[in-house]
Amino acid sequence: MIRPEVADFTALGKLPSEDGEPDEALEEAVERAGALLDLIERPVTDEEAHALADCFGDDECFGVAWVLLHLIETAPHAREDQPEAARRWRDGLTSQYSRRRS
Known part of the structure; x- marks a missing residue:
């Protein structure tokens, strides 16, 4: 069951x-x-x-996406069964960051 605050x-x-x-x-949406x-x-x-993993956008959303990722990682089986959308977002962002540092 999904709690109301997650559904919101x-x-x-x-x-x-x-x-x-x-x-x-944009500022209001991010806030x-x-x-x-x-x-x-x-x-x-x-x-x-x-459900939360489906909310990732294309980038960090001014840091909000990282908060979302860390929230998802609190799920009981996050390490074994991380939602595919969260994994793709994290891996994509990590590789972008690595390319920028090179």
């Missing part, structure tokens, strides 16, 4: 991207996502982790 966060859909022109709407994540008590269930 997942209802936002994908996290907004850092790309593009910053504006008030809203961060505030909703803060309301989710840890640990999350495996079912919640899978």
